[in-house]
Amino acid sequence: MxxxxxxWEFPPHILGGLGTASYGLTKGMWQNGDMDITFVIxxxxxDEPKEFANIIGANSTPVAWRDVNWDYVQSRIGSVMDPQMxxxxxxxxxxxxxxxxxxxxxxxxxxxxxxxxxxxxxNNYSIVAGVIARTVDCxxxxxxxxxxxxxxxxxKQVTGKPLVIHVHATDFDRSRGNVNPTVFSIEKDGMNHxxxxxxxxxxxxxxxxxxYGISPDKVTxxxxxxxxxNEELLNLEAPPGKTSKVITxxxxxxxxxxxxxxxxxxxxxxxxxxNAQFVMAGSGDMMNKMxxxxxxxxxxxxxxxxxxxxxxxxxxxxxxxxxYIMPSVSEPFGISPLEAMQMGVPSIISKQSGCAxxxxxxxxxxxWDINAMADAIYSIIEYPAMYNELREQGLAEVNQxxxxxxxxxxxxxxxxxxxx
Amino acid sequence: xxxxxxxxxxxxxxxxKHYRFFDIGNDHYYYDDFADDDIINRIAQRSYLPANQMLxxxxxxxxxxxxxxxxxxxTALEQLEQYVPEFIDSMKELADTGCVEFLSxxxxxxxxxxxxxxxxxxxxxxxDEKIQQLFGQRPKVFRNTELIYDDDIASMxxxxxxxxxxxxxxxxxxxxxxxxxxxxxxxxxxxKLLLKNGKLSDDISFRFSNPEWASYPLTADKYINWINExxxxxxxxxxxxxxxxLGELQPRESGIFEFIKALPRFAAEHDIQFWTPSExxxxxxxxxxxxxxxxxxxxxxxxxxxxxxxxxxxxEAVRKLYSIGERVRLCTDRRIKQDWNYLQxxxxxxxxxxKHNDDGSVHSHYSxxxxxxxxxxNYMNVLSDFMTRVEEQYPTSIDNxxxxxxxxxxxxxxxxxxxxxxxxxxxxxxxxxxxxxxxPVDEEPVPEPVPEKKEEKPAPKKPESKKPAAKKPAAKKPAAKKPAAxKPAAKKPAxKKPAAKKPAAKKPAAKKPATKK
Numbered sequence: 001m002x003x004x005x006x007x008w009e010f011p012p013h014i015l016g017g018l019g020t021a022s023y024g025l026t027k028g029m030w031q032n033g034d035m036d037i038t039f040v041i042x043x044x045x046x047d048e049p050k051e052f053a054n055i056i057g058a059n060s061t062p063v064a065w066r067d068v069n070w071d072y073v074q075s076r077i078g079s080v081m082d083p084q085m086x087x088x089x090x091x092x093x094x095x096x097x098x099x100x101x102x103x104x105x106x107x108x109x110x111x112x113x114x115x116x117x118x119x120x121x122x123n124n125y126s127i128v129a130g131v132i133a134r135t136v137d138c139x140x141x142x143x144x145x146x147x148x149x150x151x152x153x154x155x156k157q158v159t160g161k162p163l164v165i166h167v168h169a170t171d172f173d174r175s176r177g178n179v180n181p182t183v184f185s186i187e188k189d190g191m192n193h194x195x196x197x198x199x200x201x202x203x204x205x206x207x208x209x210x211x212y213g214i215s216p217d218k219v220t221x222x223x224x225x226x227x228x229x230n231e232e233l234l235n236l237e238a239p240p241g242k243t244s245k246v247i248t249x250x251x252x253x254x255x256x257x258x259x260x261x262x263x264x265x266x267x268x269x270x271x272x273x274x275n276a277q278f279v280m281a282g283s284g285d286m287m288n289k290m291x292x293x294x295x296x297x298x299x300x301x302x303x304x305x306x307x308x309x310x311x312x313x314x315x316x317x318x319x320x321x322x323x324y325i326m327p328s329v330s331e332p333f334g335i336s337p338l339e340a341m342q343m344g345v346p347s348i349i350s351k352q353s354g355c356a357x358x359x360x361x362x363x364x365x366x367x368w369d370i371n372a373m374a375d376a377i378y379s380i381i382e383y384p385a386m387y388n389e390l391r392e393q394g395l396a397e398v399n400q401x402x403x404x405x406x407x408x409x410x411x412x413x414x415x416x417x418x419x420x
Numbered sequence: 421x422x423x424x425x426x427x428x429x430x431x432x433x434x435x436x437k438h439y440r441f442f443d444i445g446n447d448h449y450y451y452d453d454f455a456d457d458d459i460i461n462r463i464a465q466r467s468y469l470p471a472n473q474m475l476x477x478x479x480x481x482x483x484x485x486x487x488x489x490x491x492x493x494x495t496a497l498e499q500l501e502q503y504v505p506e507f508i509d510s511m512k513e514l515a516d517t518g519c520v521e522f523l524s525x526x527x528x529x530x531x532x533x534x535x536x537x538x539x540x541x542x543x544x545x546x547x548d549e550k551i552q553q554l555f556g557q558r559p560k561v562f563r564n565t566e567l568i569y570d571d572d573i574a575s576m577x578x579x580x581x582x583x584x585x586x587x588x589x590x591x592x593x594x595x596x597x598x599x600x601x602x603x604x605x606x607x608x609x610x611x612k613l614l615l616k617n618g619k620l621s622d623d624i625s626f627r628f629s630n631p632e633w634a635s636y637p638l639t640a641d642k643y644i645n646w647i648n649e650x651x652x653x654x655x656x657x658x659x660x661x662x663x664x665x666l667g668e669l670q671p672r673e674s675g676i677f678e679f680i681k682a683l684p685r686f687a688a689e690h691d692i693q694f695w696t697p698s699e700x701x702x703x704x705x706x707x708x709x710x711x712x713x714x715x716x717x718x719x720x721x722x723x724x725x726x727x728x729x730x731x732x733x734x735x736e737a738v739r740k741l742y743s744i745g746e747r748v749r750l751c752t753d754r755r756i757k758q759d760w761n762y763l764q765x766x767x768x769x770x771x772x773x774x775k776h777n778d779d780g781s782v783h784s785h786y787s788x789x790x791x792x793x794x795x796x797x798n799y800m801n802v803l804s805d806f807m808t809r810v811e812e813q814y815p816t817s818i819d820n821x822x823x824x825x826x827x828x829x830x831x832x833x834x835x836x837x838x839x840x841x842x843x844x845x846x847x848x849x850x851x852x853x854x855x856x857x858x859x860p861v862d863e864e865p866v867p868e869p870v871p872e873k874k875e876e877k878p879a880p881k882k883p884e885s886k887k888p889a890a891k892k893p894a895a896k897k898p899a900a901k902k903p904a905a906x907k908p909a910a911k912k913p914a915x916k917k918p919a920a921k922k923p924a925a926k927k928p929a930a931k932k933p934a935t936k937k
Contacts, residue, residue: 272441360776363793371440378441379797382804385736386796392732393774 001414002036003029004138004155006129006148008112010041010048010055015113017335018168021200021224022144025166025410026053028225028403032411038136040151042125043112046079056081056136058128062090062106063097076105092134097127118147119182126150133158140164140414146171146183149190162195162417164410169200169332170207176255176329188212195417198222198410200333201354222410223358225403226338233312234343236319244275245381248321248345250314250336251328253284258327258350258367263290265327267297268374269381276302276381281317283308318343322387323380327367328353337362341398346390348376358401361393422647422655423695423703424687425614427563427586428663430468431493431529432460432500433765435788439798444805450759455788457503460496464504467667472510474666474677479519482684487519487696490663491563494527494547495765497554508554515555521696522551524559524582530764531728533564533573534715535742538749543761544580561586561697565766567616567660568725570715571607578608584701586660589615590716590723600654602704606711612701613710616660616718620646625665629674637675640682648690656700660718719770720779727783728769733796737803738769744807747814750827756813759806763799771795 005026009019022039029035030052037053044057060077073083090106102108108124115121129151133141141161143152145168156163171183191197191212197219199205205221208214247269249262259280266278280290280303287305294303309317318324324340324347331353338355340347341362349356350367363380365372379386437452478486490511492500500507514520526532526543527550533540544562552558562582564573569587577585589599599615623643627633635642647657662669670676684694695703719727729735741763748760771787772795773780789795814823 268442272444361774364791375440375797375801376793379793379800382441383736383796383800385732386793386800389732389774390793 001034001140001411001418002136002138003038003140003142003414004133004136004161005037005039005053005142005144006125006151006155007039007041007144008147010039010044012047013045013112017333018145020227020335021168021333023049024225024227024403025406027227028405028407029411030407031404032407035411038132038138040129040132040148041112042110042121044080054081056085056089056132057110058125058132059107059110059112060086060105061128061131062086062102063093063095063100063108063127063131064102064106065090065093066104066106068105073105089131089135092131094130094134100124100127122147122150122186126154129154130158139418142166142410143190143194144168146187146190149186149193153190153193156193163193164196164198164413164417165190165194167191167197167199167204167208167332170204170211172207172211173204173330173332174256194218196220196413198413200224202357203330203352203354204332220409220413222406222413223354223401224333224335224338225401225406226335226342226398227403228399229315229339229342233315236315236343238320242320244277245273245322246277246279246320247323247325247377247381248279248281248317248340249325249327250281250309250317250340251326253280253282253287253290255286256329256331257284258329259284259286259290260293261327261367261370261373262325263293263297263299263303264370265325265373265377266294266303267299268370269377270299270302273378273381276377278303279306279317279321280304281306281309281314314339315343318345321345323348323377325373325377326350326353327365327373329367331355338398338401341394344391344395346380346387346394348373348380359397361390361397363390422650422657422690422692423700424647424657424659424683424692425489425695425697425700426487427489427491427523427658427660427697428666429491429563429661430496430663431767432456432463432496433529433767434495434499434762435459436768436798436802439801439805441801444801445808448755448759448805448809450802450805451762452788456499460499460503463664463668464500464507466672467664468500468504468507469510470672470677471663471666472507472514474681475520476510476514476517478681478684479514479517484517484519485688485694486684487521487694487699489521489523489561489696491523491525492551493525493529494543494550495529495762497550512555515557519696521561521698522555522557522559523586523697524548524551524562526565528761528764529565529766530761531565531568531725531738531766531769532742532745532764533568533576534725534729535738536745537576539742539745539764540576541580542749543764560584561614561701563587566727567718568715569613569717570712571605573715574605574608574611574613574712578605578611582611584612584614584697586614586658586697587616587712588660588716588718588723589618592723593710593712593716597708597710598654599658600650600656601707602656602700603708603710604706606709609709612706614656614658614697614700615710617658618718620657621659621661624659624676624679625661625669628665628670628676628679638679640679640686643679644683644686644690644692647687647692656704720775720782722779726775727773727779728766731772731774731792733774733792734769734772737772737796737799740800740803740807744810746820747810747823750823751810751813753813756806756809759809763803763806768795768799772799 007022009015011019011023014020026037026039038056039053040056040058042058044055048055057080060080070083073086100108108128110121133155138161141152141155141163143149143165149165152163152165170187171179191214197208197214199208199219199221201223202221205219208219209216251257253259269276291305294300318340324337324345326334326337326349328334328350329352333354337347337349347362349362349364351364352367356364363376365376435452435455436450439450475488524544525547527547528543530543532543548559561584562577563586567586567588599617603613605611605613623638628638630636666676715725716723717725729738748756770783771789772792773783774792775783787795
């Protein structure tokens with residue numbers, strides 16, 4: 001089966017959970033066998049894994065004819081894709097886009113991030129998608145998150161193949177209800193045109209059905225999973241000389257993640273316990289507010305801010321932690337508690353997060369229930385049995401949550417769409 | 421001829437209120453009275469009271485040929501006395517018919533049989549006394565918490581003087597053997613064993629009103645026929661269940677009461693009688709010994725102790741609880757004793773089970789908590805507070821043996837003081853009798869015991885706090901000032917020793933009066 005996927009991020013150059021999930025799902029589907037996946041991203045760096053998907057960069061797809069020789073193409077984009085692909089794409093240009101700003105290869109430049117002119121970039125991406133859809137043979141089209149919905153719709157119109165859109169988050173999650181109308185309309189348009197919608201949790205599924213008015217039989221939940229960690233990360237150890245218990249919040253410090261509840265719970269616990277340290281790792285628009293709040297609660301000496309952590313630093317932080325906590329106000333899925341569990345860190349998550357639907361061996365609390373949060377923290381750091389049980393059972397549980405299974409579900413959805 | 425032995429369990433724990441870690445050290449009341457009141461009243465109205473009435477009617481109707489056995493935990497009795505006193509009266513009425521046997525068990529419905537033999541014996545005694553006081557019967561047959569049983573428990577139970585015990589029919593123990601015989605214990609062959617007939621019991625208590633069950637609807641006729649069709653030599657059918665199966669698990673509308681009521685009539689047609697466990701033991705002979713090296717129970721699919729001790733949370737909680745058992749028994753504070761009882765209820769550990777599937781749903785059905793982790797957190801917070809209270813009385817810095825010997829000394833001293841008191845009293849009397857003449861001669865021995873008393877009196881307080889213990893040598897010194905050179909030398913080593921050891925060093929001195937006797 002041939003699938004054409006549109007995504008925005010792909011490891012190792014990722015900005016959030018979207019890239020990790022897209023990668024895991026693609027790999028999981030490939031593991032199920034008989035899948036030929038073409039994955040389009042705005043700006044590949046050349047070091048993306050290519051074993052289980054053909055990567056096409058939107059920024060190396062020509063939309064305007066340029067007469068360039070093989071060697072030149074090879075030298076320009078050879079590290080990213082096969083020059084032959086460039087010529088194939090070039091022979092499928094469907095309109096005159098010379099009025100747009102294109103480079104010497106006739107390609108549009110992409111930042112591949114979330115720039116100010118994001119809407120323009122989304123639009124350009126969909127123009128490029130037209131070329132790719134005419135070139136690449138496929139049975140099904142799969143769009144990851146709202147940024148790529150217009151591209152997916154365009155590809156569907158060109159090829160007439162069924163479109164699956166994958167909702168990793170909605171604007172209702174990102175904004176706590178104050179939806180951006182432009183984003184909403186792009187999302188709604190994508191959902192209307194889609195033949196099937198995959199959501200990452202039942203929570204998101206409900207949002208799609210209730211807030212976007214989509215028929216329930218068109219929406220299926222496929223929960224995210226995690227990649228097994230490599231030995232190097234698993235063997236990371238807590239820094240020597242660590243004497244106190246470390247409770248960690250890890251994520252963007254924004255309204256969606258509920259950082260203020262973490263600070264309040266910390267204040268309660270520190271009132272009773274001396275040998276505990278709270279860490280807020282990450283950055284975001286509410287960081288300064290949180291620093292002030294910690295100072296106001298008079299716990300600044302035991303409450304630390306690390307700033308943004310990346311790559312291995314995340315795992316080093318987890319290895320040093322005794323409790324991981326994710327008090328998200330609204331979390332479509334939330335992959336990070338699963339990563340904490342992989343590192344053997346007992347986790348506390350809010351009931352308002354999608355991963356709460358599939359996890360048993362974690363403590364689930366309401367994000368606003370500071371008392372329950374404090375109780376849970378206290379219990380894990382004071383009662384060794386609690387720590388050990390959550391650690392071991394959590395590890396066993398998370399190892400069963402594999403992308404392989406998620407991939408099989410997606411393939412199943414593909415089959416139904418193709419054969420109907 | 422065949423016999424059916426009916427036995428019902430009644431138990432309710434004292435549920436814990438939401439107890440936060442801030443409450444540790446501040447709040448010493450642990451119970452959710454509202455929930456207890458609510459639940460026991462609901463169950464009593466729907467099940468216990470109507471079922472009691474039904475049994476009473478049946479006994480009257482059948483001319484005392486219908487007999488049943490009950491086991492009621494001490495905590496359930498306390499709650500019933502407090503919230504549903506009419507139930508106690510109705511139970512007394514049942515007891516007066518002579519057709520009801522009460523079984524022995526642990527007062528707190530605890531797991532002490534697995535962890536703390538001394539506590540186990542004490543609780544069984546306390547329970548039996550309570551039964552005797554309420555219903556005028558001394559239990560002769562034993563049933564452990566949730567029918568937990570193994571060879572070690574058998575020996576303990578036999579040593580306590582019971583002639584029989586009731587237990588479950590775990591497949592991994594019985595194997596090909598049928599539960600429909602009387603067995604005896606391998607470790608204490610004189611202890612007879614009655615085994616639950618799991619299939620027939622659960623047909624009533626779990627499947628009766630389930631329309632998806634192949635044998636639905638179950639009628640008394642059909643049920644007695646099943647029993648009648650059993651092989652002729654299988655003469656004993658033990659039907660053990662929770663009392664709330666009648667009316668609560670199987671609601672009144674399902675016809676459960678009518679079903680039970682109709683049983684004796686059909687049973688009589690086939691010459692099937694109803695016996696109490698004691699009757700069974702006296703009329704049947706055991707067919708074989710049953711060796712049970714690992715504990716079994718009647719709970720969960722596994723029929724072992726994994727419902728309470730299956731995960732590390734449960735094991736930790738139970739271990740922590742029983743680690744202070746010895747100290748609690750030294751306490752005399754009534755509230756500590758009471759909390760100790762209530763905290764031992766096996767239900768607290770049942771709530772902490774992390775089993776999934778069918779067993780898991782049973783656990784969460786009874787649990788007042790939304791997750792096993794919350795159950796553990798709450799229990800441990802309460803236990804932490806309780807342990808601090810016990811420690812305040814008997815600090816853990818002194819080990820048990822030392823504490824015991826100190827307490828022995830104190831007790832001995834108390835006896836000694838009493839003895840001296842009596843002596844003084846006697847002497848006083850003598851003086852009064854002799855009065856008339858010799859004042860100056862006899863007056864001397866009188867004041868002498870008095871200062872001695874004063875000096876001995878602070879002694880009982882010694883182990884509780886370090887200060888009085890430290891003061892004592894100082895107080896004594898002026899009395900024994902004579903060898904001035906020796907004093908500083910003797911004082912220093914004494915003070916350097918850890919505080920806890922001081923009273924120990926004094927032991928020989930304190931013990932002397934005891935040995936004098």
